[in-house]
Amino acid sequence: MVRRFIHTVAAALLLLLPARAFAGHLSEPLDSLENVNIERIEVRGRRLMRDIGLQHSRLDTTALHDNISLSMGDILMQNANTFIKSYGRGTMATVSMRGTAPSHTQVTWNGMPLNSPMLGMVDFSLIPSYFVDEAGLYRGASSVGIASGGLGGAVTLENRPAQARGPELRFVQGVGSYMTFDEFLRFGYSGERWSTSTRVMYSRSRNDFQYTNYSKLPELEFDDAGNLTGRRYPTERNRNGDYSDLHILQELYFNTRAGDRFGLAAWYVLSSRGVPKLSTDYRDDSHTRAQQDESTLRAVASWDRIVSSVGIGAKAGYAYTDMLYRYMYDLTGTGENMVDGIRSQSYAHTAFAQAEAEYSWHDRLMASARVTANQHFVVSRDESVYGNAGEERIVGYRQARFELSTLASLRYAPIERVGLAASVRWDVYGVKCTPVVPAFFADFVLWPRLNLKLKASITRNFRYPTLNDLYFQPGGNPDLRPERGFTYDGGLSFEITAAGKRVRITGEVSAYDSYIDDWILWRPTFKGFWTPLNIRRVHAYGVESSLGLSADLGRGWQLSLNGMFSMTRSLNQGDAVTENDVSYGMQLPYIPVFTSSAVGRIEWRGWAFIYKWRYYSERYTTSSNDLTVTGVIAPYFMSDISLEKRFSWRWGRLSLRADVNNLFGEEYETVLSHPMPGRNFGFSVGISPDFGRCCRRGR
């Protein structure tokens, strides 16, 4: 049964070319500076075979390029049913999905894994949202098709070639509170077959916001007569939180007339960040300082080809990361004679290769296979260890590991309203391998008129230990087993259009139930250092929902509202560690039970007003959920507003934007003893010259 849908040109092509990797280059980027009116056409659409049963959502450039000052961590915090554990702007931000750990979220960039082979996680604060053109979130079993080890889910980050032909130039300058400056430049050229793009982003900030320090001793207040009248917590500034990040992204694309597509993307990061002092730290900045410096290069080349019903593709990439953590001190207290107390250095090289193929029969049956290989070389060492004669000694490890992951999938739509899919994944790491990971997906269109669809999926999954888990000195445990996951979920989604298709309402609700055994947890030993062990058993279950509304209100008014809500119970069900262990059945630390967010946007003749709201319920910091002063981090509501005006002239376009973040000056923490900024402001200017491209976008 064939239904009528309204799609963009890109979506129509997607239907004709089911391979997402190949169709991805054709998707249409939109951004807040440059909204493009696309002529609507009506096409006869069938289901996307690739999406059968998936619990996933996409973020396009409208969300991703909303604000120059936002990292991917900020974007996901606002636009996805995930929990972001952020230590503040310019410091680490990790993503937790469905009540799991950050290392259970697998992240890819143009198909190449971003997760550190040493730590297993990704710092999303080091990914500027302006460097991503499309992001996808795959929850639970849906991650099996993306990468192995996504016990919570997976995030895909993609770059796309510019659709506009001819030269392109865009510059955005942002200025914000606490001496924060962001500059973004993109320039490139797109021809019929060639396309090149260069993006440069530079962000720096003193990041010394003021806050009331509720952790330290209150100051005494006296009246004129010297009588004690009260106590007041000290007002302090965020110390040592300065940062400076440079990102450069070079893209090159080439299409042959024979159906081949070549792509190359290279991304360089140079970051220097202070590690903010805790609110409980009494030391002066000139006395101690911690700093983390990182330089990373990632490059991936791709080729794909579509011939009739067959799609094939290959990727090759390389990633290098050099990370240095230093804890420095100066006994003189002047800050001019800093010496290293800790100097921890790590290097990681990763070579990456991937090949994939897809074949479709009659639009109802599709088979695909993918093989991914990674070769890691890592060095981790503490260079600040001294012997009894003051001689320097190095403690650390040097390891290499080969990883191979194979995936085979079959998707079948026996009738138009029913889709079935099965995948099998199998991984090799080093000289070990994981058991086979099977995953099954199904969906059923209950009510075609509303596109009301019922989805379900089930899988078991594994995540093998990171190199630090196995080899870190001291403490690495080479006897670790892979973590084992089992998850199933089900949900409903719908899409309604009304008022002559001027109003569109979408919604989704899903419930999941997951079990993770042999969860790897680092714990101190009686020897005094930490070691990872397969000790935790977790039962996570919950509900995720989203609702979206977009409406053309007439007379130039456009309204969009998007809201999300999730409930996450992530409970420890491991055996008691000792007879005094009371953590059984308790919520895992730093997993909020409730999260919610909403974004409202109203536009009129180039003006746009945006309101963002989000909520995190309380988070426990202890495994036993103790209700002590430091055992609970208070819940908070956050509100941000923005006002934007876009101008369009013959010579180009100009946008002006003002932001007020933390509108109500909320005092809050997302991580214990790490205060967050109060009300703060930002202003940005975007300029995009028009080089007289009369044939833009095919017009």
Add this chain to the structure above:
Amino acid sequence: MLSGRRFILPLFALLLSGCIDYGMPELEPFDRSGSDGVFILNEGNFMYGNASLSYYDIDRDECLNDIFYRANGARLGDVAQSMTIRGETGYVVVNNSGVIYAVDISTFAVKSVIRGLVSPRYIHFVDDGRAYVTDLYSGKIAVVDMSDGSISGHIDTGGHASTERMAQSGHLVFVCCWSYDDSVLAVDTESDSVVGEIRVGRQPNSIVSDRDGNIWCLCDGGTSADAVGSLWRIDPSTLQAEMAHVFGVGDAPSELCTDAGGDFLYFLNRAVWRVAVGDAFGHFPAEPLIPDIGTMYYGLGVDPQSGDIYVADAVDYVQEGTVYRYSASGVELARFRTGINPGAFCFKHVE
């Protein structure tokens, strides 16, 4: 319509505004001046800032948790390392906050603060006006002028990266150099300088003096797979060390203590062990005093007056720990929950 407004307006206000009510807590006026007790330093988790101070009232068999916050309205800080009582004042060393609090041992109220330290670990009083503070990173021992809490100088350790626990014999203070080291320094308290360096086992972590004025030092052996711990005796007059006992591979002894008379040595090595000073050479006990019952023993203290043994179970290190109180013969007398990672004890006795 009116009822709708009643519902919608508060809801709207709730959604838009914050709900956190930070503010000054009601400070509690403690007075434990007449009772014997034990301060328990709950180390907390590194970089969490969740250390806390507990007080076990021995007479009432009652444990008061979070007393620093309740008495002062402030958190104790990040990694509470040690505590030493001098007169009516307890000095609480908070390692990763870089601070030492001087608190009234009866009211728990802060009297003064010592700052200017890099990563302080232990404080040792040389006399009423002077104290030494060891440091995990700085490689120097700070000398504190107790009249105003200022750092009056530093003792150079000759290239050693870290200094740890201290014990005094006569005019010499013996200092463990723990992290990746194998030395004990002898510091002359008259000149505030290192006058001797004694090579012992790998990573000396704790040190005490016995009934005869000898110094005993316990080494954990380090972190390598084949590491072995060891117990050493140092003669303070000759600065010569003798190895009394070698532990097995996989052992990691720590938390060396003595009883009030200095007749017995106590330490942790999975279980709680006790050895008479005279038996340390060649007559080491085959069985522990208090066996390992699946607990994660993290802290150990011996009451200098009663001889009772206090040992802390850190459980999984991210929940409130439990402290066991045993008699000197190893009979359990009490157990109570404290804060996160109880790691050190400090005993208060009414004169």
